[in-house]
Amino acid sequence: MARDYYGTLGVQRDATPEEIKRAYRKLARKLHPDVNPDAEAQQRFREVTTAYEVLSDPKRRQIVDLGGDPLDNGAGNGGGMRDPFAGFGLGDIMDAFFGATSGAGGRGPRSRVQPGSDALIRLSMTLEECATGVTKELTVDTAVVCELCHGSGAEEGTSATVCDTCGGRGEVQAVQRSFLGQVVTTRPCPVCRGLGEVIPNPCQQCAGDGRVRSRRNISVPMPAGVADGMRVRLAGQGEVGPGGGPAGDLYVEVEEIPHEVFERDGADLHCTVRIPMTAAALGAKVPLHTLVDGDQEMEIEPGTQPGTELVLTGRGLPRLRSSGRVDGRGDLHVHLEVEVPTRLDARQAELLRELASLRGEEEPALSHNGKGGGLFSRLRSGRNHR
Secondary structure: OOHHHHHHHOOOOOOOOHHHHHHHHHOOOOOOHOOOOOOHHHHHHHHHHHHHHHOOOOOOEEEEEEOOOHHHHHHHHHHHOOOOOOOOOHHHHHHHHHHOOOOOOOOOOOOOOOOOOEEEEEEEEHHHHHHHOOOOOOOEEEEEEEOOOOOOOOOOOOOOEEEEOOOOEEEEEEEEEEEEEEEEEEEEOOOOEEEEEEEOEEEOOOOOEEEEEEEEEEEEOOOOOOOOEEEEOOOOOOOOHHHHHHHOOEEEEEOOOOOOEEEOOEEEEEEEEEEHHHHHHOOOEEEEOOOOOEEEEEOOOOOOOOEEEEEEEEOEEEEEEEOOOOEEEOEEEEEEEEEOOOOOHHHHHHHHHHHHHHHOOOOOOOOOOOOOOOHHHHHHHHHHOE
C-alpha cells in the first residue's frame, strides 16, 4: 500500500509547493533531534523529511498523484528511506529556508565609511556657575579624521582595490548538498570583511582605519540652571567613524560641587542663618547675601521664633526646561536660628532680669503646644496611670 505523503505533512493533495515547504518547516522545527531527542520524534522526523523530499520533486509527486510510491522497488532514489539528518543540524535546515541562500548573491558589500560613536565627558561646576551659566574650555580625546589620508585609509597616491576573493561583492558563497537538494550559503568575505575592497598600501599614520586619536580643545557653553547629572549635547563633536565617517555627538555631564552655604532642591535654594535674640524679639532689617542677586534686605518680624522659615520669592536658581530655555526662577528659603548669648556682663544680666520682672517671668513656667502635649505632659500622664 502506497504511503500517504500528503497526510504525513498534513497538507491537501492540491497544496502548492510553498504550502508544502511551510508545512515541512513547521514540523522540522518541532521534531528535529536537536530540539526533540525523543526516539518517536526522530522517527516522525524521518517520515516528514522523506515526504517533503518526495513532494518537492515534481516527478516524484506526479508518481504519488497517479497512485504510486516513488520510493518502492528502487523508484526515484534507489528505494528505502535514508537518514535525512545525518551530518545536518537544525541550523542547516533553517538556513535552507531563511539563511542567506541565493544563487544571485546576498546583500552586497558594506560601506567602509561608518558613523562614529558618541563620547561622554564629565565637567565639575560650582553652584554659582550652575546658577549663572558659563562657557568652559575643555580638552577632549576622541577619534578624528586622519590628516594624511583624509579618511581613505590608503597611502597618499594609492587607493583601495577590488577584493580578489569576493570580486567586490563583499560575500562568498559555499555550495552544499543535503537532503533538501543543493544549498548555497552566503557569508561575509573573510579577506575584506564584507567591504568588497582591500587596501594594498595602508596609511602609515592610521593603519588603514581612516582616523586617529587626538586631543583638542573645545568651548562648551553651559546654560544657566544646569544641575548635577544633566547632560549637554554637542552635535558632531564625538568620535569620528571608521573610514572617516561622520562623527557622533559629545555629551558633557555636569558634576555639581556642593556649596558651603546654600543647598539645592531643584530650582529652589535653602540656607540657614543665625540672628541675635534681640533681633528675633524686637524685629529688624538685616542684609542677606544671595547666590545670584548679591545683598538683599531681609525683614525679621518682631517675635520671630527659632526655626522660622522665610521665603524670598524668585531669588533661587533659573528653571531650565527640557528645551534648554529658562522658565522663571525658584525661591530662596531662609531658615532662622535664634542665637542665645552664653556670656553676659553685669549690666546685660541686670537688664535681662529687669525684663523678666516686667514680664512676670522671674520664675518661668514650662509650657507645651498641641492637644497631645509634649514630653512633660506624657510624663505626667504616665505618673497618673500608676
